Amino acid sequence: FVIFSLPDMMPNTRLGKRSPFGALVSPETTRPGVVVAMGPQGISRVRGHSDLKVRGNVRMISVSSCWALNTWLLSQVFFQCDDAGDPRAANTSCGRSVSTCIDVPRRLGSAPSVCPSLVNILSPMMLCCSRNAPQEVDMDELTAAMVLSSLSCSPPPPQGSLSVSGSSGYWSVDPKSSAPSSPTDEARGGSATPPDEGLDMELDQVLFEEPAPRKRRNSLKAAFRCLWPACGKVLTSVVGIKRHIRTVHLHGGEHERCSRSEEDFYYCEINQWEEPHCQSPPSAPPPPPPSPPIGSALSRSAPSPCSSFWQVQSEHSYQAPPPSQVVSQAASCLLTAPPTTCSRQGATFRVRSVSVGEQWLQQHSAPCRSVFLCSVVPSVASGGALTAVCLIFRRIRSEAKKCRKVYGIEHRELWCTACRWKKACQRFLD
C-alpha cells in the first residue's frame, strides 16, 4: 500500500473532472471535503513520482477527509498496489471499481495541535507498500483508515493482527497473523480469512465505533487528559473524562449526536509505564506545560499545544519499532491533528470550526519541538516491495511570536532582555 501526497491537489480544491491519476472523479466529489480517487486501471507511474513504478493493479479509494487536516490530509490519496498484475482480476476480486468512502475516525481530533511543518516534511511521502495477496481486498480501506487513525495523537486500539508497538501508535499489519475471535467476526460470516477478520474488525472499529475499551499491555496504565484550555484534568477512564468534558466544558451537550462525540476532541490518552519494558519507555514523564507568556491574554486562556504535543511526543516518538518490523507490511505515521468530525451519511458533514482550541491553534500555528515521521524507500531486499523505514527526528523551530516579531526591530527597547541579548526569549515562551 502506498500513500501519496498530491501536492498539486490543493486542500480546498475538489478534484476536477479527472484526478491527477487520470481517473474520472465520481459525483461523490461534490461533497465538500471529500477526496475521491478511484480505479485507474494499471497506472504505471504517478505524476510527480517518476521514480516510482507501480506494477499491476492500482485501485484507489475514496477518502473522506476533513477540513481539520486541511493542508495535508486532503491531499492524500490512498491506493493499493496489487502485484497480481491482472486488472480484471483486481476488479472482480474487489467487486467494485470504487470502494466505499472512509470517514475519518473521530478520534482524529484528539489533539488541538498540529505541526504545520509536517506538511512540508511529509510531502511528498510514501508510507508503505506491500505485496498483498489478492484476497485482501479491503486492505486499502484498512490502510487508509489506519493511517488516518494513526494520525491521531491517541494510539489505535491494539488488537488482532494489528500490532502496536508500545504506545507509539505505530501500526504494523501482519496479514499472516491471526486475529482473535470476536462477536464482530462471527457476525461477519465465516468466509473471511484470519487476516480479513482482524482487518475488518479493526476497520469497523477504526471507522465507526466509539473507541473500544482498550486492551493495554500489562506495563501500561492508561489515563486520559482533558485538553480543554487551561484544564488538563487527568482521569483514568474514558467515561470519566468524557463526562468531565461534557459537564464541565460542553455544558451538558446541547445537540445530541454531535456533542456526544465532541468530547473525543478534548481529551487525549496518556500512558504511564509502570515497569521497565523490553521496548524503551519514555525516558521521562512529559515536561510540565510551559508557563504562559506574561501579558498574553490569548495564551493565558488557551491550551498549551506544546504540552499536548509533548504528551504525544513522549508517547510516540521514541518507540518506533526497528525497521524489520515495518518492512512491507505497515503504514504508519504520526501526526497530531486538530479536532474534526464527519458524518458518515454525508448529509451533515460537519465542520466544527470554532472551538476555542482551534481558534487558538489557528492563531498560533502549533509550536512543537520535534516531529516524528516515516519514509519509505524501495527495497531490493524485500523483493521489490517498498520498505518503510522510520524515525527521523528533527527539531522544529518554535513558531511562537517573539519579541522581535511582536515589537519589531525598530522597537528593540521593548524587547525582553534575553531577546536583546540574543538569548532565548523569556517573555514569549514556547
Place this chain on the structure above:
DNA sequence: ATTGCCGGGGG
C-alpha cells in the same frame, strides 16, 4: 533573507 538563540567574549 529572516529569525531564534547558543556559545563565547568584552567590560
Place this chain on the structure above:
DNA sequence: CCCCCGGCAAT
C-alpha cells in the same frame, strides 16, 4: 554580572 555579537540552524 551585564551586554553584545558571530555564527548556526530552521524557516
